[in-house]
Amino acid sequence: MLDGRSMVRRRAGARLWLSALWLGLLCLAALLAPWVAPKDPLAQDLFLGRLPPFWVQGAEPGYWLGTDSLGRDVLSRIVHGARVALMVALVAGTVTCLVGATLGLLAGFLRGWVDMVISRLIDIWMAFPPVLFSILLIAVLGPGLWSIIIAIVVIDWTRFARVVRAEAMAQGAMDYVASARVAGRGRIGTMLREILPNVLPTIVVLLTLEMGIAVIVEAILSFVNLSISTDDPTWGGMISEGRTSIHQAWWVLVFPLVTLFLTVLSFSQLGEGLKDRFDPVLR
Amino acid sequence: MPFLRILVLRLLTTVLTLAGVAVIVFFVIRVVPGNPIAMMLPPGATEEDVARLTALYGLDKPLLTQFGIWVAGVMQGDFGTSITTRQPVLDLVLGRLPATLELSIMALVMAMILGGAAALTGTRYRGGRTEGAIDVANGMALSVPDFLWGLVLILVFGVLVPVFHISGRVTPSLELPFTTDFYLFESLVRLRLDLWADIVSHMFMPALALAIPLAAIIGQLLKQSLKETMNLDYVTLARTKGYGESRVILREALRNAALPTLTLVGVQFTFLIGGTVIIERLFSYEGLGNMAIDAVINRDLPLIQGIVILFAAIFTAVNLVVDLLYAVLNPRLRHA
Amino acid sequence: MSFLSIRNLSVRLRKGPPLLRAVSLEVAAAQVHGLVGESGAGKSMIGKAVLGILPPSVEVTGGEIWLDGVDLLRLPARVRRQKIGATCALIPQDPLTALNPSHRIGPQITDRLVDILGWTRADADARARDLLAEVQIADPDRVMRSYPHELSGGMRQRILIASAFAAEPKLIVADEPTTALDVTVQKQILKLIGGMQARHGTALLFVTHDLGVVSKVCQRLSVLYSGLVVEDTSVADFFAAPGHPYSAALLAATPKYTDPAAGLQPVPDAVIAAVRAEVAAFDAGGAHG
Numbered sequence: 001m002l003d004g005r006s007m008v009r010r011r012a013g014a015r016l017w018l019s020a021l022w023l024g025l026l027c028l029a030a031l032l033a034p035w036v037a038p039k040d041p042l043a044q045d046l047f048l049g050r051l052p053p054f055w056v057q058g059a060e061p062g063y064w065l066g067t068d069s070l071g072r073d074v075l076s077r078i079v080h081g082a083r084v085a086l087m088v089a090l091v092a093g094t095v096t097c098l099v100g101a102t103l104g105l106l107a108g109f110l111r112g113w114v115d116m117v118i119s120r121l122i123d124i125w126m127a128f129p130p131v132l133f134s135i136l137l138i139a140v141l142g143p144g145l146w147s148i149i150i151a152i153v154v155i156d157w158t159r160f161a162r163v164v165r166a167e168a169m170a171q172g173a174m175d176y177v178a179s180a181r182v183a184g185r186g187r188i189g190t191m192l193r194e195i196l197p198n199v200l201p202t203i204v205v206l207l208t209l210e211m212g213i214a215v216i217v218e219a220i221l222s223f224v225n226l227s228i229s230t231d232d233p234t235w236g237g238m239i240s241e242g243r244t245s246i247h248q249a250w251w252v253l254v255f256p257l258v259t260l261f262l263t264v265l266s267f268s269q270l271g272e273g274l275k276d277r278f279d280p281v282l283r
Numbered sequence: 284m285p286f287l288r289i290l291v292l293r294l295l296t297t298v299l300t301l302a303g304v305a306v307i308v309f310f311v312i313r314v315v316p317g318n319p320i321a322m323m324l325p326p327g328a329t330e331e332d333v334a335r336l337t338a339l340y341g342l343d344k345p346l347l348t349q350f351g352i353w354v355a356g357v358m359q360g361d362f363g364t365s366i367t368t369r370q371p372v373l374d375l376v377l378g379r380l381p382a383t384l385e386l387s388i389m390a391l392v393m394a395m396i397l398g399g400a401a402a403l404t405g406t407r408y409r410g411g412r413t414e415g416a417i418d419v420a421n422g423m424a425l426s427v428p429d430f431l432w433g434l435v436l437i438l439v440f441g442v443l444v445p446v447f448h449i450s451g452r453v454t455p456s457l458e459l460p461f462t463t464d465f466y467l468f469e470s471l472v473r474l475r476l477d478l479w480a481d482i483v484s485h486m487f488m489p490a491l492a493l494a495i496p497l498a499a500i501i502g503q504l505l506k507q508s509l510k511e512t513m514n515l516d517y518v519t520l521a522r523t524k525g526y527g528e529s530r531v532i533l534r535e536a537l538r539n540a541a542l543p544t545l546t547l548v549g550v551q552f553t554f555l556i557g558g559t560v561i562i563e564r565l566f567s568y569e570g571l572g573n574m575a576i577d578a579v580i581n582r583d584l585p586l587i588q589g590i591v592i593l594f595a596a597i598f599t600a601v602n603l604v605v606d607l608l609y610a611v612l613n614p615r616l617r618h619a
Numbered sequence: 620m621s622f623l624s625i626r627n628l629s630v631r632l633r634k635g636p637p638l639l640r641a642v643s644l645e646v647a648a649a650q651v652h653g654l655v656g657e658s659g660a661g662k663s664m665i666g667k668a669v670l671g672i673l674p675p676s677v678e679v680t681g682g683e684i685w686l687d688g689v690d691l692l693r694l695p696a697r698v699r700r701q702k703i704g705a706t707c708a709l710i711p712q713d714p715l716t717a718l719n720p721s722h723r724i725g726p727q728i729t730d731r732l733v734d735i736l737g738w739t740r741a742d743a744d745a746r747a748r749d750l751l752a753e754v755q756i757a758d759p760d761r762v763m764r765s766y767p768h769e770l771s772g773g774m775r776q777r778i779l780i781a782s783a784f785a786a787e788p789k790l791i792v793a794d795e796p797t798t799a800l801d802v803t804v805q806k807q808i809l810k811l812i813g814g815m816q817a818r819h820g821t822a823l824l825f826v827t828h829d830l831g832v833v834s835k836v837c838q839r840l841s842v843l844y845s846g847l848v849v850e851d852t853s854v855a856d857f858f859a860a861p862g863h864p865y866s867a868a869l870l871a872a873t874p875k876y877t878d879p880a881a882g883l884q885p886v887p888d889a890v891i892a893a894v895r896a897e898v899a900a901f902d903a904g905g906a907h908g
Binding site: 136 | 300
């Protein structure tokens with residue numbers, strides 16, 4: 001089915017660039033927020049409460065996407081919300097990846113009791129409902145950016161560990177590893193230099209996925225009012241507020257939702273696109 | 284006979300896992316800042332009141348002793364008493380369990396129908412635009428979590444085209460003649476279709492939100508599996524007998540292709556159940572998940588414990604059932 | 620009038636090289652026609668084209684397939700499928716993959732009778748039992764209740780043979796039916812197929828690379844090289860004096876079990892070159908399909 005295949009390739013290329021574009025835009029917004037955002041995200045003005053977006057009658061110029069019930073500019077809050085979102089995505093995603101991949105690598109390559117302990121831990125961990133566990137951890141750690149990052153790492157490291165362990169076991173059985181050992185390289189050395197490069201594509205793909213998940217977890221925690229402690233706007237917090245005034249001011253919910261939707265979608269499609277790139281069959 | 288041995292082994296590991304969960308939860312929540320007793324009492328309560336209640340719930344004893352007491356209680360079926368409502372944890376939890384179960388199972392059924400339809404349609408019309416469109420839809424549904432789908436559904440069907448209810452389990456003004464908490468099931472059994480319709484109207488959107496990601500996974504996996512199966516010799520042979528394409532897919536390929544999908548669906552179903560926590564909150568659905576969030580906010584330690592253990596038990600039970608089902612359905616394993 | 624008449628059938632990989640080059644052959648009713656050639660010569664492809672099971676990566680570029688008075692290639696898909704289902708059957712090559720592992724044996728024989736021809740289940744089961752007895756399977760009832768993986772390869776091939784005759788087809792395509800079997804079993808199966816063909820009066824298109832098999836079962840044969848028919852003659856004439864150098868070389872290459880000292884004789888390079896030139900000439904001249 002040559003036609004179907006080429007269709008898939010074209011689509012894969014397109015979504016890779018589109019996702020990268022959106023995420024790049026987001027990064028810029030986050031970095032340049034104080035200069036790019038038209039208004040002060042924290043400035044309240046009750047006289048300007050619940051103004052609709054610019055194309056609807058009754059809108060106020062300068063408040064492009066409208067205002068919430070406290071008169072705060074939606075667009076500016078979304079732009080500033082990107083800071084928290086991306087911060088969490090990058091840091092939590094990377095740390096989770098490092099912790100999970102390391103444990104998975106150790107378990108899959110060293111085998112023996114190391115594998116037994118780590119595997120048992122994974123089983124126990126996977127028996128926890130993730131959202132509940134994260135809410136619980138935030139309650140323990142208190143609100144704040146670092147609490148969220150720690151919570152994500154603690155809950156989601158198993159995602160990397162399982163996959164990396166399986167790959168490491170498969171790779172570890174291969175001949176090139178045996179040759180390396182015969183050549184005199186130590187166990188850790190073999191692990192790092194022989195196996196890691198082959199497991200890397202999988203890890204990278206999972207990393208982008210994890211970033212998307214991190215953004216979602218932060219949004220959910222904000223939604224349940226357990227996120228960062230300051231008044232800094234978060235997309236989840238905006239969604240939570242928007243949910244209550246959904247009939248009177250739909251834009252307060254819609255715009256952060258769309259932003260969140262596109263962001264998560266982009267991370268995921270970025271991962272899929274990278275996976276296709278790495279896949280030798282399609283190349 | 285080896286079947287029995289595997290079963291016993293699985294049960295042992297299950298118990299071990301649950302024990303691990305219990306230990307972790309117990310010690311984690313006791314590190315939680317915030318005194319549940321203080322939160323429970325009205326302002327102006329005396330030090331004595333606080334001390335008395337603390338002693339009553341055994342919160343003044345050393346951690347290990349508390350754990351020992353709790354385990355002893357569990358052996359006798361006593362999961363402790365909820366701090367916020369003063370009722371036995373077991374009763375509370377079992378009271379809310381049916382709502383969450385009904386929601387999860389409804390979501391599972393919806394996911395299987397949607398995903399199955401996507402996979403079968405994509406296979407029947409493979410190589411063309413239909414399959415391409417299904418792939419795109421699948422990809423999107425897969426990338427976006429249930430939480431976001433829930434919000435989208437609230438917007439679309441709650442505000443834009445208000446067809447379904449977006450809050451609660453049943454319209455509050457209705458009188459419910461039920462004896463169990465399985466509203467959906469019992470309304471059907473009692474042939475109260477008016478009630479059943481009302482309940483479905485409330486459950487539809489949270490269930491759909493939960494179902495969409497799982498449907499996408501099923502759709503993708505089943506389609507892949509079907510495509511591979513369609514290349515096999517026995518399918519080709521069936522074509523020479525005069526069967527049409529649709530018949531061939533359904534009769535010959537589906538059963539063999541569905542089997543590998545089953546185990547993955549089992550694992551993903553546990554994720555779906557985990558998702559009920561936030562979805563129930565989003566739709567104000569009176570289930571286990573919603574109660575769990577409140578329990579954490581109120582630092583209701585025994586209740587948190589009970590709920591987490593119950594979720595863990597459900598997860599392991601689902602995994603066990605899936606493995607059993609696979610062994611039963613695969614004729615090769617049955618006779619092995 | 621032959622039951623099966625293939626005229627100038629050309630087939631190729633989509634946007635790729637040709638696989639069949641204007642193949643023509645005739646199979647009379649109740650006759651056994653062999654298709655021989657080395658691997659990749661295209662012999663299986665002919666059988667698949669007749670039965671309408673060409674792989675999706677392959678397309679027909681020209682020619683006609685006349686079956687029982689109709690050109691299959693000019694029929695709408697549904698009608699064609701029904702015609703083939705009603706009058707033809709396949710004996711597949713690999714008995715280990717040709718039976719559905721999830722269904723019992725009984726339904727796999729009777730399904731086409733019940734679903735497509737409208738027989739009652741009782742009649743269909745009785746027919747299945749008769750056929751299984753004909754292929755010398757003891758205890759047909761137990762076999763019908765079994766799953767494929769519970770039976771040996773030889774047993775499964777017998778079942779597939781029985782199944783092929785179930786709807787009393789006028790033409791059966793046997794796609795290397797003995798290749799995947801143990802040598803000890805091959806002879807039995809061959810005898811079985813031959814016997815059933817004679818008893819039921821079915822035309823048989825027998826695909827094989829083994830000339831020995833051809834000598835035992837077929838009345839006529841076509842020799843293929845790279846999708847081109849290089850010889851089409853009666854078996855008697857062929858073994859007495861093959862008409863084409865390539866055929867002669869094939870015959871010479873057959874191991875002579877009775878004379879081990881004779882050794883193995885590969886097809887000479889000169890002969891290969893000559894027949895390749897023939898193919899090239901065909902492609903160059905190619906106004907066909």
